[in-house]
Amino acid sequence: MSETKILLPESDLPTHWYNVVPDMPNPPAPYLGPDGEPVPPDALGAIFPPGILEQEVSTERWIPIPEPVREALKLWRPAPLYRAKRLEERLGTPAKIYFKYEGVSPAGSHKPNSAVPQAYYNHVAGIHRLTTETGAGQWGSSLALAGQLFDMEVRIYMVRVSAEQKPFRKSMMELWGGEVIPSPSNLTQAGRDVLAKDADNPGSLGIAISEAVEEAAGRDDTNYALGSVLNHVLLHQTVIGQETKRQLEQVGDYPDMVFAPCGGGCNVGGMMFPFIADKAAGRDIRLVACEPASCPTLTRGRFTWDWGDSIGLTPLMKMYTLGHDFMPPGIHAGGLRYHGVSPLVSQLHAEGVIEAVAPQQLATFRAGQLIAQTMGIIPAPESAHAAAGCIEEALRCKETGEAKTLLFTLSGHGHFDMAAYDKYLAGELDDYDYPEAEVAAALERLPKFEREPV
């Protein structure tokens, strides 16, 4: 009888992060200032510690993971790889399906993989206070946990409407010692400006980022931490793909196709980058990012320069974008409601290395339910996007009779998303049409340059 879970001992936790940059077809585009000129990395020194800034621009293929970070990751890593036999049988597919389960972390997703090193590098730089933003709460709770492990105060600006809708994510952050501030708040100029115009503003991720960055930039004792998009975050997540490769080796297998959910891109980078080394060496493997049909950045967006936040505080990044002030519809996969996507993932998509699909909301909840009913685990709605992409391919294999090996990242559990499943079971969820007119309008508001950057 084959194994259901393929486990690794703690001694097999990776010793290095894998940096995809040397294996990319072209070097990554630099970050630009509003004048179209490259921004030197140390310009971000007011909000990031030196260890993080070095990683952001490193061209080394392997970057050592500090031992205290490895020790902290061992609280839940290595994460199990599952062979989803019961799912294969239910689908009647000849395909083999594996999934990497990142929901075993205390915060319930892959996010602590980067929160822990970010807290660590700030700690060794003598910083003992961090700010960040959170929407649905996955990142905020991960940073609160990491702060607790490295003796760090953490203030989290949480989108006000999310804080009200997800009170238990807030409790989780507070239990780990985090301070949760509903955003917009009166603590920052950005927040006060918003409230002056609209005292009942429900908040947005863009506003929360602005508040967190403003506070970190204005206080010597405080830095800022971001949960996706940037190179160093994707780097930290590569423990996922490295472990998975080792686990598949143990059972003598290798994937034909890999699926990961795609919002800011840290799941895609975390799982797929370690496979890109093989692909660059000629291995036949397809890498498929799975984004929401309602917020289809890679599949329908424009590859150009845009801001990472909604109001233009960050440097300009060359990425697929739907326009920095595009407001995605209110789907339940809150972690995927982002106008852009990691510059590294964007460039690899433009170069044909990473593909993308955009499943509809109902297909993702059907996939989540099927995983729950066959494998027990209840996936987060974000993770269900990768499951949906994988299941669609498995059903294609059923038609063609191909015995492909498929792999997806089950990036987190849905224990704090049961209200969404409730609506799904009650038939109250809908698919969303692609908001074509809103995207077109947002793309009109992209930054303009006197001279187009090269």
Next chain:
Amino acid sequence: MSETKILLPESDLPTHWYNVVPDMPNPPAPYLGPDGEPVPPDALGAIFPPGILEQEVSTERWIPIPEPVREALKLWRPAPLYRAKRLEERLGTPAKIYFKYEGVSPAGSHKPNSAVPQAYYNHVAGIHRLTTETGAGQWGSSLALAGQLFDMEVRIYMVRVSAEQKPFRKSMMELWGGEVIPSPSNLTQAGRDVLAKDADNPGSLGIAISEAVEEAAGRDDTNYALGSVLNHVLLHQTVIGQETKRQLEQVGDYPDMVFAPCGGGCNVGGMMFPFIADKAAGRDIRLVACEPASCPTLTRGRFTWDWGDSIGLTPLMKMYTLGHDFMPPGIHAGGLRYHGVSPLVSQLHAEGVIEAVAPQQLATFRAGQLIAQTMGIIPAPESAHAAAGCIEEALRCKETGEAKTLLFTLSGHGHFDMAAYDKYLAGELDDYDYPEAEVAAALERLPKFEREPV
């Protein structure tokens, strides 16, 4: 560097359950009818399948686990054993602390360890429909999951006030295909009788049990499943202690003291019974059941004959009891609010094999917070009772300088209990005094016999 998690491969999942009966100082007392005469096991054949009834009265030391049950358990088992180094350091204790983490099951606790075999034995007996009751929802969601794995319809009578307070446990059961009926309901005579007296009755576990048993007894196609107390349930849970012993062997260790939360007793049986074999053979080990100060069955109850439910439908069992109609205060560890405790655990307590302590509510939440802040995992309030007992001993070791090896069962995560932690953090929780007068009154209502049974 020592390991944080001690793992076992799936091949080390136990092949047999361990039955404590042959290693008990005396044979267990039989179940009695209202006349004080022993009830033959097949009297319960209307609601339990033959495989379960055999186990309930078996005197075999080792009972094989059927292969389909082992395969289903592998969805999450073997469960990890943690060495809680960070907790030891925070406490400054010379003691070593280990905990077995059962929160890795899809339902989030140890409960599926028995739900899976119960669904299986009904399946092979040709039964495809089960009823059960649930309070806080741990057992109900475990049986819904198990029903999904063995093609079984499951109807769960959920205490109405719990169904309203814990809507997400209800969603979880429904996602796994369970049908949730708020109890008291109009579907049974027991429910209708209650509603006729009080249309707004909030329900109780006792009423829900009566509804589930009544329906199963009245329908040929339907059986009943119970989540604790009975011998077969404790038997199924012994995978916990067996795995733990093997894991400790791997690191060359053995516990001086073992702590488990105690409500109906299935955690105590699951972890401690496999150690009782060693204790019977002369090994020096202390086994400590941890029950709530507000519902202190073992520490303050009477060892006598009583019913398992509140209204007297079950056979009489010889156990520690606070009186079958005693209503425990509304503590947040809902799984420990039970008037009695497993007859096997009771007898072993009476015989001095198992000790008991009764920590206060605030001490348990402090323990839960300490586990969360040092090890990441947020314990369920029930599990926090074992943590509290263990931490108290670790602090005693700090005073005496003893380097004891301590072990506790972290039986489930608290992801669906964040409202309770919220209240704790807000300072809104209190300790509860032992309700002496209420218990004394309830003990007055114990069953009376014409001639005391022997």
